[in-house]
Amino acid sequence: MPKLWTETIDAHRHAVREAILDAAAQLIDGGGLRAVTMSQLAERAGIGRATLYKYFSDAEAVLMAWHERQIAAHLDLLAQAADHPGTAAQRLLGLLTAYARMAGQRHGGELAAMLHQGDHTSHAEQHLARLITDLIAEGAQARELRDDVPPDELATYCLHAATAASAMAAKSAIDRLVGVILHGLRPVP
Known part of the structure; x- marks a missing residue:
């Protein structure tokens, strides 16, 4: 051909x-x-x-493909936030704000839970955790963020805390939540 x-x-x-x-x-x-x-x-x-x-083959297959596309687009936006100019703490603020706002837009129910069980979701979560871990490590090295807890543990804290945004509708509430998360990352005197 x-x-x-x-x-x-x-x-x-x-x-x-x-x-x-x-x-x-x-x-x-x-x-x-x-x-x-x-x-x-x-x-x-x-x-x-x-x-x-x-x-x-069926609507479920379409939904899975749509979900994979959505996650790829979200991950791209989060990576852009991590690469934005500024200090590690500023970039982490941008990334966590974007992630929390995405969490606030999630669909609920049994079908949504099924979509989130795919390999594409776990790979995206691992990639996001690495982005956050790297920013925390960079911020700790620059003494902007705490260094008394391993960065991967703090990244887990950030991810779990940011998912609380799924229960919030107002951007101002999500922004306050992210502020609380970042407050927990301040260097310990």
Whole structure:
């Protein structure tokens, strides 16, 4: 097969897959995770159901692919926050604020719990823990953050504390929570 033809087919397949995942995102935004059905996905994506089934076996498979895409996008934003200019403490503030705000937008229920059990979630959590650990180690070395507790233990503290944002709706409440988390990271006199 000529290279141009292969690239065109691959680009088409990618575009159709993205259209399906975009349709899933729209349905989720409109009615939650349970609003995603194969019929509605096909209609919203502008494709036939037979075409949809060539890409995904069922709505659960679509949701898993959508969730993987969401996590990758979130991880990219969190990595950008960690790489932002500033001190380690300032970058940690940005990263934890972004993470806590994401936690505040999580979908609940049995279906959401199922989506969070995939390998993609555990890999993302490990990557995020490394980002936080590295920032804490950098901040401890610069004497901005405490150095009496290992950075990986403090990262675990940060992650668990930031998930409390899932019970908060107001950004101001989330920002206060992050302030409390960072207060716990201050150097010990």
